[in-house]
Amino acid sequence: MQLNHYLNFKGNTEAAFNFYKSVFGGEFLFVMRYSDVPTQEGQSPLSEADRQKIMHISLPINEHTVLMASDISEQFCAQTNKAFTVGTNHYISINLDASEQDEAKRLFDALAxxxxxxxxLSPTFWGALYGALTDQFGIQWMINCQLETA
Incomplete structure (x- = not known):
């Protein structure tokens, strides 16, 4: 299991992560834009500007830590009934591999x-079991159990 910080930004993830890359060095491990997300039936189409925003980016900081983030859109805030607030725009991300599915479920249920x-917690298009929650103390968590190579 690996614990990492997951940050949310309001449209400036790419600029922030280019800055972090200049500070910490290294190369991005993964970059996915909203334009890479399969469209679901009945889903409102994203504007071209929103399609170019970052859905997920990761920058290894050292052998134990990966800084990750995404842009949060107004559409996401409306769907989750959750406002974007600077200062509370981060999660603790728990990352597990395919052999740890039972542990992913246990952790998600316990934290919830x-x-x-x-x-x-459910299968995703990126080949993982994924879920997000806020625990009883107001801490935001993500559980990502990678089932296959994205």
Missing amino acids: VNGTVEMA
Whole structure:
């Protein structure tokens, strides 16, 4: 299991991560834009500007830590009924591999007790079990159990 910080930005993730890359060095491990997301039936189309925003980016800081982030759109805020607020725009991300699916489910269920589930732990288009929640103390968590290579 690996714990990492996951940051949310309001449209400037790419600029922020180019800055962090200049500070910490290294190369981006992964960059996905919203234009890479498969469109679901009944889903409102994103504007071209939103399609170019970052859905996920990761920058290894050292052998144990990866800084990750995404842009949060107004559409996401409306869907989750959650406003973007600078200062609380981060999650603790727990990353597990395919052999740890039971542990991913256990951790998600345990952290969700008396909390609020933002997205239930379920399979995703990027080949993982993923879920997000806010625990009973107001801490935001993401669980990502990679089942296959993205």
